[in-house]
Amino acid sequence: MKKHNFYAGPSILPQFTLDETIKGIKDFAGTGLSVMEISHRSKEFVAVMDEATALFKELLGIPEGYSVIFVGGGASTQFAMIPYNLMKSKAAYLNTGAWSKKAIKEAKLFGDVNVVASSEDTTFNYIPKGYRIPDDVDYFHITTNNTIYGTEIREDFDVDVPLVADMSSDIFSRKMDVSKYAVIYGGAQKNLAPAGVTFVIIRNDVLGKSDRPIPTMLNYKTHIDKESMFNTPPVLPVFAALQTLKWLKANGGVGEMEKINIHKAGLLYDEIDRNPLFKGTVLNKEDRSRMNICFVMNDGCEALEKDFLAYATSKGMLGIKGHRSVGGFRASTYNALPVESVQALVDAMKEFEKMKA
Numbered sequence: 001m002k003k004h005n006f007y008a009g010p011s012i013l014p015q016f017t018l019d020e021t022i023k024g025i026k027d028f029a030g031t032g033l034s035v036m037e038i039s040h041r042s043k044e045f046v047a048v049m050d051e052a053t054a055l056f057k058e059l060l061g062i063p064e065g066y067s068v069i070f071v072g073g074g075a076s077t078q079f080a081m082i083p084y085n086l087m088k089s090k091a092a093y094l095n096t097g098a099w100s101k102k103a104i105k106e107a108k109l110f111g112d113v114n115v116v117a118s119s120e121d122t123t124f125n126y127i128p129k130g131y132r133i134p135d136d137v138d139y140f141h142i143t144t145n146n147t148i149y150g151t152e153i154r155e156d157f158d159v160d161v162p163l164v165a166d167m168s169s170d171i172f173s174r175k176m177d178v179s180k181y182a183v184i185y186g187g188a189q190k191n192l193a194p195a196g197v198t199f200v201i202i203r204n205d206v207l208g209k210s211d212r213p214i215p216t217m218l219n220y221k222t223h224i225d226k227e228s229m230f231n232t233p234p235v236l237p238v239f240a241a242l243q244t245l246k247w248l249k250a251n252g253g254v255g256e257m258e259k260i261n262i263h264k265a266g267l268l269y270d271e272i273d274r275n276p277l278f279k280g281t282v283l284n285k286e287d288r289s290r291m292n293i294c295f296v297m298n299d300g301c302e303a304l305e306k307d308f309l310a311y312a313t314s315k316g317m318l319g320i321k322g323h324r325s326v327g328g329f330r331a332s333t334y335n336a337l338p339v340e341s342v343q344a345l346v347d348a349m350k351e352f353e354k355m356k357a
């Protein structure tokens with residue numbers, strides 16, 4: 001039976017990425033060796049890193065004056081690297097979920113953290129608006145897509161301080177204006193590559209402002225100066241990321257992804273709103289994520305949750321159980337997930353409704 005992969009992360013990758021990565025594992029660039037068993041300083045691998053960096057910039061339209069680096073440590077290490085490199089004394093954070101909270105916790109090790117607004121009072125089911133950002137902070141940090149709670153900020157904010165964004169789970173999902181941001185970072189394992197590589201986009205002029213000594217590996221400048229080759233980069237995840245970037249380009253880039261993502265999310269949200277057995281957890285339509293779609297059984301239908309999970313699983317749906325802090329269901333609809341998988345889930349919801357009528 002066809003499997004439909006709705007896992008939140010690590011998550012579905014394009015078939016092209018899997019196929020090309022398997023080829024590279026067996027025989028990399030005609031060397032007769034695996035990409036895993038060849039020097040990262042070989043001309044063949046240097047070409048992979050260069051092409052991945054160039055395609056990353058091209059696909060997102062990254063302007064002059066920015067660097068793109070690939071490092072290890074996951075987005076979670078960036079929670080500390082951001083304040084380590086950027087904070088002189090104060091920073092502002094928007095608290096929209098578990099990942100924001102973890103970022104805030106790390107930032108507090110380096111200075112004053114002003115949490116300008118939070119939606120924690122209602123299990124993070126909306127994006128706070130109408131807050132003020134103090135103008136004396138060194139940067140303002142947001143999590144654009146809240147993978148666990150299914151909310152998303154799709155506006156590229158105009159703010160008067162450097163804007164820093166965790167885009168782990170929505171990078172490459174829409175057209176965006178990188179020039180509005182000072183730093184964008186994310187773990188690759190949601191929408192780009194296998195776990196093990198983290199991307200960071202940095203506007204070069206935000207660095208070097210704090211006089212705090214920074215350990216070599218945690219200093220952005222180290223990785224920018226050596227073009228992500230200061231130490232051994234995660235070669236296989238970088239190689240796989242390059243395949244996804246090629247796939248993105250061949251499939252129309254982020255503009256085309258955005259259209260398909262709007263269509264996929266619309267299909268599923270429409271069914272959640274129509275089907276009397278279910279309800280969405282995010283009520284403001286403009287706050288609803290296109291990447292992680294959260295829903296629960298409607299009031300009075302709570303007892304059917306296990307049944308629906310079993311039914312959907314029997315129809316090939318994998319990874320739709322919601323995060324333990326929200327319950328219910330979460331369907332992650334990343335770039336690589338085909339429309340047919342969303343349609344299969346919608347069909348299963350309709351069939352389940354008929355069975356229970």
Ligand SMILES: *Cc1c(COP(=O)(O)O)cnc(C)c1O
Pocket residue numbers: 009073074075076077099143145146147166167168169186187188190
């Ligand atoms: C998954 C995720 C993280 C954590 O990434 P790691 O690479 O596991 O450290 C951080 N932020 C967001 C928004 C995520 O979805």
